[in-house]
Amino acid sequence: MIEWKNLDTLHSFQKLQALPERVSLKEVLAGEAGGRRVKEYCVPMAGGLQFSYAARPVNRPILKALSALAEEAQLAEKFRELYNGAMINTGEKRLVLHHLTRGQLGDPVMADGVDKREFYTGQQARIDAFAEKVHNGKITNAAGEPFTTVCQIGIGGSDLGPRAVYIALENWARANDTLKMEAKFISNVDPDDAAGVLAATDVAHTLFILVSKSGTTLETLTNEAFVKEALCREGLDPSNHMIAVTSETSPLAGNEGYLDAFFMDDYIGGRYSSTSAVGGAVLSLAFGPEVFHQFLEGAAAGDRLAAKADMMKNPAMLDALIGVYERNILGYQATAVLPYSQALSRFPAHLQQADMESNGKSVNRFGEPVNYPTGPVLFGEPGTNGQHSFYQLLHQGKNIVPLQFVGFRQNQAGVDVDIQGSTSQQKLNANVAAQIVAFACGKEDQDLNKQFDGERPSSIIIGEQLDPTALGALLSHFENKIMFQGFCWNLNSFDQEGVQLGKVLAKRVLAHDTEGALAAYSQLLSI
Numbered sequence: 001m002i003e004w005k006n007l008d009t010l011h012s013f014q015k016l017q018a019l020p021e022r023v024s025l026k027e028v029l030a031g032e033a034g035g036r037r038v039k040e041y042c043v044p045m046a047g048g049l050q051f052s053y054a055a056r057p058v059n060r061p062i063l064k065a066l067s068a069l070a071e072e073a074q075l076a077e078k079f080r081e082l083y084n085g086a087m088i089n090t091g092e093k094r095l096v097l098h099h100l101t102r103g104q105l106g107d108p109v110m111a112d113g114v115d116k117r118e119f120y121t122g123q124q125a126r127i128d129a130f131a132e133k134v135h136n137g138k139i140t141n142a143a144g145e146p147f148t149t150v151c152q153i154g155i156g157g158s159d160l161g162p163r164a165v166y167i168a169l170e171n172w173a174r175a176n177d178t179l180k181m182e183a184k185f186i187s188n189v190d191p192d193d194a195a196g197v198l199a200a201t202d203v204a205h206t207l208f209i210l211v212s213k214s215g216t217t218l219e220t221l222t223n224e225a226f227v228k229e230a231l232c233r234e235g236l237d238p239s240n241h242m243i244a245v246t247s248e249t250s251p252l253a254g255n256e257g258y259l260d261a262f263f264m265d266d267y268i269g270g271r272y273s274s275t276s277a278v279g280g281a282v283l284s285l286a287f288g289p290e291v292f293h294q295f296l297e298g299a300a301a302g303d304r305l306a307a308k309a310d311m312m313k314n315p316a317m318l319d320a321l322i323g324v325y326e327r328n329i330l331g332y333q334a335t336a337v338l339p340y341s342q343a344l345s346r347f348p349a350h351l352q353q354a355d356m357e358s359n360g361k362s363v364n365r366f367g368e369p370v371n372y373p374t375g376p377v378l379f380g381e382p383g384t385n386g387q388h389s390f391y392q393l394l395h396q397g398k399n400i401v402p403l404q405f406v407g408f409r410q411n412q413a414g415v416d417v418d419i420q421g422s423t424s425q426q427k428l429n430a431n432v433a434a435q436i437v438a439f440a441c442g443k444e445d446q447d448l449n450k451q452f453d454g455e456r457p458s459s460i461i462i463g464e465q466l467d468p469t470a471l472g473a474l475l476s477h478f479e480n481k482i483m484f485q486g487f488c489w490n491l492n493s494f495d496q497e498g499v500q501l502g503k504v505l506a507k508r509v510l511a512h513d514t515e516g517a518l519a520a521y522s523q524l525l526s527i
Contacts, residue, residue: 006490008372012068023057025440026454043315046301047473049463051315055440056322056457066321067311076309078487085109090365091495098272103300127280128289135180142240147207150285151184154211155219157270159187162279164350168343168471172412173287183286189219194226208242215250245277269494271354291468298472306480316477320484326402337380339406340432348380358482358493365492374489384431403458407432410465
C-alpha cells in the first residue's frame with residue numbers, strides 16, 4: 001500500500017539526521033585512496049553516460065541510510081504508480097504521463113477512453129509524416145517553394161525545453177548532415193523578442209508552430225498576432241505558414257487558420273513536454289524524425305533505469321537522494337548546473353523551470369505546510385564561461401553550493417585546434433577536472449585572500465559525445481531526479497500554482513481594474 005508521508009516523519013530520515021559522521025572531501029579525495037574513490041563512486045547511466053559522485057559528501061554508511069530512506073519513502077513504488085496511470089498530480093487531479101511519450105514502462109494506461117501510449121505515438125507518427133512531406137517538398141509555401149526555417153511560438157515549457165534541445169543538437173546535426181531546417185523561437189511577450197527574430201528571418205520560407213495546450217495563452221496568442229501581421233505585410237497568407245500544437249478541445253484544433261494541428265493533453269506538464277508533440281514537431285522538422293526518435297530512445301532508456309528499485313543501480317534516484325541529504329541535512333540552499341559543453345548553454349535555463357516550478361513548494365500534496373526545506377534555487381552557465389563569472393562566489397563565498405558538472409570526451413563538430421601542446425577539447429576537460437578537485441580540496445594559504453576552504457561538493461555526468469541518445473538520457477535523468485525528490489518531500493511536483501497570481505493581476509491591470517499600489521505601478525509603467 002502506498003503511503004504519502006512528510007519527510008520529517010520518516011524513521012529513516014530521523015536516523016539519517018542522527019548519523020554523527022560528516023564526510024570531509026579533502027580527506028576522502030586525498031592520495032591513492034582518492035583515486036580509488038573516483039573509480040568506485042561511479043554508476044552507469046543510459047546513453048553511454050556515467051554518473052560520478054565521488055566528490056559528493058557521502059560514504060557507505062550515509063549511502064546505506066539513503067537507501068533505507070528510498071525504501072521507506074517508497075520511491076520505486078510511487079514511480080510505478082505514476083507510470084501505471086495513478087492520479088499523481090493531486091492539485092489538478094490529473095495523471096502524469098510524460099514517460100509514456102517515449103516508452104511503455106508498465107501497464108497500458110487508459111484515460112479519456114483511449115490508450116494514452118497509442119495516442120502519443122499516433123501523434124508523433126502524424127508529425128513524422130508531416131515533417132517528411134515538408135522535407136521532400138510535398139508541403140511548400142504558396143509559391144511552391146520549400147520551407148527552410150521553422151519557428152516555434154510558445155512560452156515556458158513550450159519554449160525552454162525544445163529550445164534547449166535544439167541548441168544542444170544543432171552542431172551535431174550539422175556535423176552529421178541531418179540539419180533539415182534552421183529552428184528559431186519566439187517566447188517573450190516583449191515585442192523586441194518577436195521583432196528581433198522576425199527581422200532576421202525569411203518569413204516567406206518559414207513554417208511557424210503555435211504551441212498552446214489551451215489555445216488561450218495570452219503571451220503566445222499575442223506573439224501569434226505579431227507573426228501574422230508580419231506575414232500579411234509580406235503579402236502572405238498566414239494559414240499557409242502555420243501549424244498548431246494544442247489539445248483536441250482547444251479553439252486551435254480543426255481551425256482553418258492552420259495547415260495542421262497536432263495534439264497533446266493535460267497529462268503532459270509543460271516543463272515535461274519536450275518528448276511530446278511540443279518538442280516533437282519543431283525537432284522533427286529541424287533534424288528529421290529519425291533523430292527525434294533517437295532522442296526518445298535515450299530518454300526511454302533513462303526511464304527504464306529510473307524504474308529500478310535498487311538505488312545503487314538507479315542513478316536518478318541516487319542523485320536525488322544525495323541532493324535531499326545536502327538540502328535537508330547539510331542545509332545547502334542552491335544547486336548549480338555547470339555543463340562543460342557550449343551545446344548545453346540553455347540546458348540550465350530549462351532545468352530552472354523543471355526543478356523550481358516542480359519542487360518550489362511549501363505545502364505537501366495534501367495542501368498542508370511542511371516544516372523542512374524543499375526544492376533548491378537552481379542556476380548555471382556553461383564552462384568555462386562561468387569560471388570567469390560566478391565561480392568566485394562558489395569557491396570563496398560564505399554559501400556552499402553543490403555543483404552538477406556535465407562533460408564529454410569529444411566535441412560535436414569534429415574539428416579542433418592544437419595550441420601549446422593540447423587541443424581546445426583537452427583544455428576544456430582539463431578545466432572541469434581541475435574545478436572538481438579545487439572545489440573539493442581547496443588550498444591552504446597564509447594570505448586569507450588566497451585561501452580556499454574547499455569542501456564544496458560536486459558530481460559529474462560524463463559521456464563520449466553529446467548526441468541525440470545521450471541528450472535524451474540526460475533529460476530523463478534530471479526529470480526523474482526532480483520527481484524522486486518531490487516524492488521524498490511529499491510534494492505535488494506537477495502543478496504550478498505559483499505562476500497564477502501574477503497572471504490574474506496582469507489581466508486586472510490590462511482591464512484598468514486597479515487601485516492602490518497596483519494602480520500606481522501601472523501608471524509608473526504607462527499602462
